[in-house]
Amino acid sequence: MxxxxxxxxxxxxxxxxxxxxxxxxxxxxxxxxxxxxxxxxxxxxxxxxxxxxxxxxxxxxxxxxxxxxxxxxxxxxxxxxxGHCNPAVVEAARAQMERLGHTSALYVTEGQIEAARSLADIAPGALRTSCFTNSGTEAVESAVATARLYTGRHEIVALRLSYSGRSTLTSHMTAQGAWRLPGGGVDGIVHARSPYLYRSPVGAGPEATDFFIDDLVEVIETTTGGKPAAFFAETIQGVAGVIVPPPDYFRRAAEVIRSYGGLFIIDEVQAGFGRTGERWFGIEHWGVEPDIMVMAKGIANGFPVGATVTRPEIAEAWQGPSISTYGGNSISMAAMHATLGVMKRExxxxxxxxxxxxxxxxxxxxxxxxxxxxxxxxxxxxxxxxxxxxxxxxxxxxxxxxxxxxxxxxxxxxxxxxxxxxxxxxxxxxxxxxxxxxxxxxxxxxxxxxxxxx
Ligand SMILES: Cc1ncc(COP(=O)(O)O)c(C=O)c1O
Incomplete structure (x- = not known):
């Protein structure tokens, strides 16, 4: 060590x-x-x-x-x-700041390409195309926009008790009353039951998974037009109180959403980057490959980085124009590169x-x-x-x-x-x-x- x-x-x-x-x-x-x-x-x-x-x-x-x-x-x-003030991360950011601070996303920077390449190396399966923003909120927004553009559809099925961010859209994907911006909901967001085993009305046995999956189907059938763009979930619901879905939940939820022609988006903002142990990303423990993955928080040890990662053919649907002035900035990318380096070495x-x-x-x-x-x-x-x-x-x-x-x-x-x-x-x-x-x-x-x- x-x-x-x-x-x-x-x-x-x-x-x-x-x-x-x-x-x-x-x-x-x-x-x-x-x-x-x-x-x-x-x-x-x-x-x-x-x-x-x-x-x-x-x-x-x-x-x-x-x-x-x-x-x-x-x-x-x-x-x-x-860790706070990790010397490798501090040094990488300091050195980058001395070399070149801000350029904006109007120019190519090596750091952004390297950061995307290192995510492609560790992301599951065919996920290899990234876009960078400055927060988890923006990374969720980008994931939803990507799914909508790719599918040509609008409706998103999220989970109750979730937390997705503080923008107008993400605060209404969030399904805890206190965290939602006041003043009504946002069109096109519906919520299925959280797979919260401890408070499951049918107990915590195998029948609980059937119950949650049946609810997901019912929500799609009754509160959407039957053509959802995506199912969106945190791997482990963090703000909700560390809710861990049952072992077969995500495989079956992905099957359900795909059977309706929608994508499976997983939010690894809290569970990603080794935190769950043994694997880089929490969803790998459930043995299912998402179509889009959302990352932030631990990705750069506190530097503001949000990342949305997907398959190339899905990313292709978003031709823009769109820009994030600070997204993928050299200093954050240097910090991210150093953070991932420490994670691998350690x-x-x-x-x-x-x-x-x-x-x-x-x-x-x-x-x-x-x-x-x-x-x-x-x-x-x-x-x-x-x-x-x-x-x-x-x-x-x-x-x-x-x-x-x-x-x-x-x-x-x-x-x-x-x-x-x-x-x-x-x-x-x-x-x-x-x-x-x-x-x-x-x-x-x-x-x-x-x-x-x-
Ligand atoms: C699972 C999850 N997604 C998204 C977000 C939003 O991230 P940020 O606060 O960086 O915008 C959070 C923040 O806590 C989160 O826990």
Missing amino acids: SNVQTAPQTASTHAADAAGPTPAAESRTRTLTAAQSDYLYPWVRPYYGEPLALSRGEGVWLTDVDGDEYLDLFAGILTTSV NVRARAAERGAQLRAGLEALKRAHGWIGEVRGMGLMQGIEMVEDRDGRAPDGARAGALLEAAREERLLIGRGGLNGHVIRIGPSLLISEDEMEEGIRRLAAACRRIDG
Whole structure:
């Protein structure tokens, strides 16, 4: 293993000073929080009753404006895939900035071609043609536009509980009320049931897959004109609370949409780039090849890159004109190239499987200790803890999940939250997290759980 991920201190040194925010941190944070609400839209809303203002990072460690240090198991929403300020990524971006910063997509750049080539190398099957934008939202928009142009059709079947972005279209592909832009829906988007086994009305056995697939067919038959352009799904629904579809779901869903003449689009914004362990992309675990794939977040370790990848004959349908001023820009492409290089050298697919198993064992132990953990689920380094009032009734317990987020912060541990009721804790650290760091993370999480027991 290279030293790119070496933490500034050992995990045990970090453990020693995990005693909660200092008074100085509170006052500086308060000043910044007040300024934030003076100058920024209210929707730019940070976590925590008293928001956290961060100023430095290295690997899985973050330091706030007053010098308190946190262990980060959420990675800026599963995005700093090879760790904060990974030296190889920082150096690649810095060197590119010194050589040539912005040109716009009006000119050919080697970096963009190389980035597309490296995606073609790792994308499943015949997927080899890419376009680059600046966010997951734009990558989803591009995927939908591609499917519509290729099929000459309009309607998109998405899944309930999904999260697809913040534009007008993608916020209405999103099927969680709170995340949709107000003011009505967008034409041509319908939603089938999320394959949410824990809350399936027919249980979690094999009949559940039949139930979800039947619903997909019914939605197409009853709420579209029978000619959908595409079925669109996240491999693992992240914002929904790490919902992992059953093993045969995607193969059968792809068969259904193709039988109606539509394409199968998979969103790997959260699950991609080794996070699920063993494979580059989550969908490979389901053994089905999508027609279009959407990527962002972990692709460039925090540099703004969205990618839409498809087969050449499908991409051919979009002749343009269309442009993204910053899409595929040299600096982001250099960062992406460096990120993928680190991922290959460090074998993140194997590491995510190993550290994921370690994390999962730790979370299962927490479930045994606390009756309010209804389910632990996920793959590799994308795991969730569903919190319930009790295991029999399974009523979602968003209040306790909120308390756990705050308690973890007191333990100087950063985790995430999701679920329709904010009742799922989400964990998705850098894929380079070490065994000791993971152990320390589990220890801090256990301490946070004890704080909110009772
Ligand atoms: C699955 C998925 N798709 C798309 C997006 C939108 O990405 P962005 O916030 O980069 O626009 C997100 C963001 O969380 C996501 O989780």
